[in-house]
Amino acid sequence: MIYVVGAGIAGQEGFCQRVLQLVAEADVLYGPPNLLALFARLPARQVALSADSDLTALLEEAEGNQVVLTAGDPLFFGLGRELLRNLPREELEFVPNVSSVQFAFARIKQPWDDALFVSAEGRSMTHLVDRIVANDKVAVLTDARHTPAAIAAELLRRGRDGYTVYLCENLGTAEERVEQTSVAQLPQLVAAPLNVLIFIKCYDSEIDDSLPTLGIPDSSFMTVKKQITPEEVRVVVLAKLRLRQDMVLWDIGAGSGSVSIEADALLPFGRIFAVERNSDSLRFLRQNLNNFHSRNVRLVEGEAPACLEDLPDPDRVFIGGSGGNLWELLEVIDERLSASGRVVLTASTLDTLVAATDFFENNGYVIEVVTLNIARTSSETDYKMFEALNPVYVVVALKESASAALA
Numbered sequence: 001m002i003y004v005v006g007a008g009i010a011g012q013e014g015f016c017q018r019v020l021q022l023v024a025e026a027d028v029l030y031g032p033p034n035l036l037a038l039f040a041r042l043p044a045r046q047v048a049l050s051a052d053s054d055l056t057a058l059l060e061e062a063e064g065n066q067v068v069l070t071a072g073d074p075l076f077f078g079l080g081r082e083l084l085r086n087l088p089r090e091e092l093e094f095v096p097n098v099s100s101v102q103f104a105f106a107r108i109k110q111p112w113d114d115a116l117f118v119s120a121e122g123r124s125m126t127h128l129v130d131r132i133v134a135n136d137k138v139a140v141l142t143d144a145r146h147t148p149a150a151i152a153a154e155l156l157r158r159g160r161d162g163y164t165v166y167l168c169e170n171l172g173t174a175e176e177r178v179e180q181t182s183v184a185q186l187p188q189l190v191a192a193p194l195n196v197l198i199f200i201k202c203y204d205s206e207i208d209d210s211l212p213t214l215g216i217p218d219s220s221f222m223t224v225k226k227q228i229t230p231e232e233v234r235v236v237v238l239a240k241l242r243l244r245q246d247m248v249l250w251d252i253g254a255g256s257g258s259v260s261i262e263a264d265a266l267l268p269f270g271r272i273f274a275v276e277r278n279s280d281s282l283r284f285l286r287q288n289l290n291n292f293h294s295r296n297v298r299l300v301e302g303e304a305p306a307c308l309e310d311l312p313d314p315d316r317v318f319i320g321g322s323g324g325n326l327w328e329l330l331e332v333i334d335e336r337l338s339a340s341g342r343v344v345l346t347a348s349t350l351d352t353l354v355a356a357t358d359f360f361e362n363n364g365y366v367i368e369v370v371t372l373n374i375a376r377t378s379s380e381t382d383y384k385m386f387e388a389l390n391p392v393y394v395v396v397a398l399k400e401s402a403s404a405a406l407a
Contacts, residue, residue, distance in 0.1 A: 002059055002087070004068045004080060006097030007035050009172030019095055027064030030055065035069040055079060056086040072099030077119045077141060101139045104168040104196040107178050115139050115198075120146035126298070129154045130271075132199055134295040140197040148197050152186035158299075159290035166198040167191055213265040214238065216258065222284040222291075223256035229320055232374050233346060233392050234258055238266065240344045240370070240396045241316045245269050250314045252304050252329065253321025257285040257297070264294045272297045273311050275304050277323060305332035313338055319345040326352065330359045337399050345395040353393045365397040 003022050008014015015023070023029065026044045029036060036046045044067075047058060059066060073096035074080035080094055105112035115137040120128055128146055132138045132155065142148060148167055155161060161183040169177045169192040179189060183199075215235045218228055229237065237259060243249065246269040251260045254274035263272055274289075274297050276282050282301060289297055300307055305328060313336045322329050333343060343360075347353040353369070360367050371393055375386035 001093050002066045002068065002083075002091055003093050003095065004070065004074045004083065005095040006070055006072050006074055006078075006099075007038075008097045009072075009100065009103045014097055016095070016097075022065075022095070023067055023069075025065055026067040028062050028066045029069065030058065030066070031069030032071075035071075056083065059083075059087065072097055072102075076101070077117070077121075100168075100171055100196050101141070103171050104139065104166070104178075104198060107168060107171070108166045108180070108198065110137075110198075110200065112137075112139070117141075120151075125150065125154050129158065129160075130296075130298055133158070133160050136201040138199045140199070142191075142195055142197055144193070148189065148191045148195065149187040151197065152183050155183050156187075159286055162201060162293070163199040164202050166200075168196040168198065170194050171196070214262055216262060218258075221256045221258050221261075222287050223258075224278070224280045224284060227281070228256045228258055229346060230374065230389060230392070233372055233394070234262060236370065236372060236394055237318060237344050237346065238262055240368075240394060241318060241342060243267055243270070243316060247315040248312050249273070250275065250308070250311065250317045250333075252308075252317065252319045253323065254285060254299075255281050255320055257288045257294075259318055259320065260297045261288060261292045261294050264292075264297050267296055270296055271312065273300050273314075274298070275300045275302070275307060277301070277303045305329045308332060308336070315341050317341070317343045319343065322352075326355055327359060330356070334363055334399075339399065341399045343395075343397040343399075345397070347393040347395060348390055353395065356395045356397075360395070360397040366400055367398075368396040370394040370396070 005019045005022065023039055024042065028047060029039060029044045030047045030049055033048050036048060049055060055068070070078055072078065074094050075096065076099050083092055101117055102112065116131065116135040117139050118128060118131050119141045120143045125146060129151065140151065163183050165181050165183055165186055167179040167181060167186070167189060175192070181189060215231050218231050221228055243263060243266045245267055247267060248270060249263055249267065249272045251272060252275045254260055254276045257274050260272050260274040274285060276285055285299060289299065300311065303323060305325065315338050317333050317337065337343065345356050347356060357367055357369065371391055373391050375388040377384050378387050
């Protein structure tokens with residue numbers, strides 16, 4: 001057996017009696033120098049590990065009783081994953097201890113069973129902050145690139161400052177510091193390299209509880225010259241998209257973000273990418289995302305289809321505007337859309353309607369077109385007169401064989 005044991009925050013006294021016995025009987029001890037130093041008087045051969053060490057190769061070459069010392073829980077963002085991937089499962093036994101994250105929550109006196117845990121290692125800043133804004137309570141294991149100050153800067157850039165933040169440094173040492181702060185103040189603090197960052201959401205402003213989750217009034221959104229998918233059209237679009245809770249949705253030509261914001265409530269475990277190129281629309285889109293505390297919506301600035309290259313493949317696509325690149329855009333979507341995926345497109349001109357239906361028919365999609373003629377009463381006249389909106393064509397395209405039904 002290879003025993004992989006976790007060290008407690010406090011050092012040697014953090015080990016249970018069984019671990020101390022395993023270490024005493026070990027022929028070879030592996031671990032970082034600070035943990036090996038705790039057992040310097042034992043006769044076991046000591047192998048100091050660094051970031052460049054190939055632990056799997058070392059374990060395969062050695063003989064006798066082998067014990068690997070690590071911090072906290074080996075299976076919590078630890079080396080346990082690597083060992084399980086490269087060594088037979090039956091040869092490994094894990095003995096966990098208190099992790100730095102668990103210790104940090106104890107220090108700030110907050111429950112941690114409802115928290116999300118994220119390691120910055122191997123992630124982009126965009127992905128890391130996406131995970132933070134999508135959850136109420138998040139613990140982040142930072143690294144040299146994703147520092148507390150850098151994470152706070154990205155949150156502030158997105159207008160997401162509604163958190164109480166705890167910076168927990170050098171836990172269990174004489175230099176331990178736990179600082180309660182805010183996203184705005186976090187960049188001013190000089191953080192130690194060893195830190196755990198905890199975000200607990202406490203909105204600066206409350207969402208209007210009277211607003212529905214579907215069919216939010218157009219007046220609730222900030223937009224450029226009323227350039228918005230109307231409320232009634234939005235409801236039909238979301239119904240035709242047939243969203244499931246963990247899908248990836250591209251909202252191309254997002255404008256005010258109204259479709260993305262309403263879809264956010266329907267995709268609690270999904271990802272929504274609101275794509276927009278217009279600088280004025282982007283300004284209002286950011287404000288709307290912040291005002292509605294959207295969780296799973298990521299803003300993508302740029303011209304489609306060029307800016308879609310780095311996005312995950314979609315299960316659903318809504319096109320509210322194509323910027324004159326409709327055919328090229330549909331070709332990219334056709335290549336990337338998952339099997340049985342759906343595209344929903346709104347058109348206000350016959351030119352767009354004909355171009356879209358021609359493309360889908362030529363590429364084997366099942367098509368449905370709905371025409372919406374909407375008229376609303378106006379409160380600004382003495383009589384209840386109806387004011388008609390321009391007709392809107394909703395094109396629904398299903399990526400299946402021609403014999404499939406949309407039902």
